[in-house]
Amino acid sequence: MRPILPINKSEILKRYKPINPNTHKGIQGHALLIGGSYGKIGAISLASKACLKTGCGLVSVFVPRCGYKIIQTAVPEVMVLNDVSVKYITRIVFDFVPNAIGIGPGMGQDIETHTALHRFVKTNKVPLVIDADGLNILSQNKQWLTFLPEKTIFTPHQKELERLIGQWDSIADKIEKTIAFSKQNNLIMVMKGAPTFIIDGDTIYENTTGNAALATAGTGDVLTGMITSLLAQSYDPIDAAILGVYLHGLTADIALPETGYQSFIASDCIANIGKAYLSLEK
Numbered sequence: 001m002r003p004i005l006p007i008n009k010s011e012i013l014k015r016y017k018p019i020n021p022n023t024h025k026g027i028q029g030h031a032l033l034i035g036g037s038y039g040k041i042g043a044i045s046l047a048s049k050a051c052l053k054t055g056c057g058l059v060s061v062f063v064p065r066c067g068y069k070i071i072q073t074a075v076p077e078v079m080v081l082n083d084v085s086v087k088y089i090t091r092i093v094f095d096f097v098p099n100a101i102g103i104g105p106g107m108g109q110d111i112e113t114h115t116a117l118h119r120f121v122k123t124n125k126v127p128l129v130i131d132a133d134g135l136n137i138l139s140q141n142k143q144w145l146t147f148l149p150e151k152t153i154f155t156p157h158q159k160e161l162e163r164l165i166g167q168w169d170s171i172a173d174k175i176e177k178t179i180a181f182s183k184q185n186n187l188i189m190v191m192k193g194a195p196t197f198i199i200d201g202d203t204i205y206e207n208t209t210g211n212a213a214l215a216t217a218g219t220g221d222v223l224t225g226m227i228t229s230l231l232a233q234s235y236d237p238i239d240a241a242i243l244g245v246y247l248h249g250l251t252a253d254i255a256l257p258e259t260g261y262q263s264f265i266a267s268d269c270i271a272n273i274g275k276a277y278l279s280l281e282k
């Protein structure tokens with residue numbers, strides 16, 4: 001049996017960096033979130049709002065043209081960049097250097113989006129979080145994994161993980177296969193579930209926050225925005241993954257007495273990020 005390190009409050013307090021009173025938005029991190037497609041702009045909208053609410057100074061979003069007005073209206077604090085295509089992403093272009101990029105939520109798997117992702121990963125050097133369709137496309141093109149910056153963070157749910165590493169026959173086998181995948185590609189694997197495990201090479205962490213209220217659409221998109229935000233705020237990739245997963249689970253634990261399991265939605269996660277942070281200061 002391999003040792004498993006619990007992610008609890010004392011572990012978090014070793015990694016959490018309280019705000020510097022003299023900070024400003026220009027040094028508080030600029031994150032870029034890339035994703036969305038016709039009918040799934042909500043996913044990247046949730047990710048971008050969660051990114052802001054986790055403390056990033058500036059957040060930009062790259063979406064297909066159908067997402068422009070939606071994001072500008074739903075999250076006015078976010079800056080929006082457009083693809084040339086209306087319904088899905090075909091060519092990822094931006095003229096600044098973000099501190100971190102999160103890619104994949106709601107992005108879809110059109111063949112032109114495959115090409116756009118290929119071009120993007122071949123040139124990108126910015127710290128990266130990859131989720132959802134970003135992972136689905138990579139699992140069909142594993143030779144592209146060599147292009148990723150070291151310690152890129154993957155956030156697969158169970159089905160996405162299976163597409164990446166293949167089937168497993170026990171929990172132990174699943175963990176061993178994920179460790180092998182993490183080591184082979186120098187990645188941090190956030191294995192979402194109940195509970196969520198984080199794997200960084202041979203090291204396994206187990207989160208202690210969160211509950212079944214999170215079993216609702218969009219909570220994974222929120223997590224992507226939160227981890228990307230922390231990465232943009234200069235947390236090391238492993239600390240961004242650990243702190244992001246812990247705070248994300250805590251939002252559901254804080255909300256539960258008011259929402260119950262059934263009426264909790266992904267926006268309730270975002271609404272409780274502030275209280276989750278405040279609980280670290282107590």
Ligand SMILES: NC(=O)C1=CN([C@@H]2O[C@H](COP(=O)(O)OP(=O)(O)OC[C@H]3O[C@@H](n4cnc5c(N)ncnc54)[C@H](O)[C@@H]3O)[C@@H](O)[C@H]2O)[C@@H](O)CC1
Pocket residue numbers: 039040041042043044104105106107108132133157158159160193217218220221
């Ligand atoms: N409002 C929005 O715009 C939303 C868009 N979304 C986007 O929709 C696209 C498809 O994502 P999905 O995850 O729905 O589809 P996937 O096909 O990737 O995964 C869902 C399938 O996996 C199965 N599954 C098995 N174990 C699971 C587990 N532990 N957790 C989750 N699923 C498990 C489900 O039963 C289902 O068959 C992604 O781009 C995603 O980002 C979703 O995030 C939902 C919200």
Ligand SMILES: Nc1ncnc2c1ncn2[C@@H]1O[C@H](COP(=O)(O)OP(=O)(O)O)[C@@H](O)[C@H]1O
Pocket residue numbers: 132156157192193194195196210211212213214215216217218219220221222223
């Ligand atoms: N029963 C559960 N207990 C704790 N966490 C859960 C549970 N079900 C789902 N989650 C969490 O909710 C999130 C769901 O992510 P994901 O499946 O990607 O959703 P979506 O793609 O709809 O945003 C993950 O962080 C996962 O760990």
Ligand SMILES: [Mg+2]
Pocket residue numbers: 131132157220221
């Ligand atoms: Mg998801």
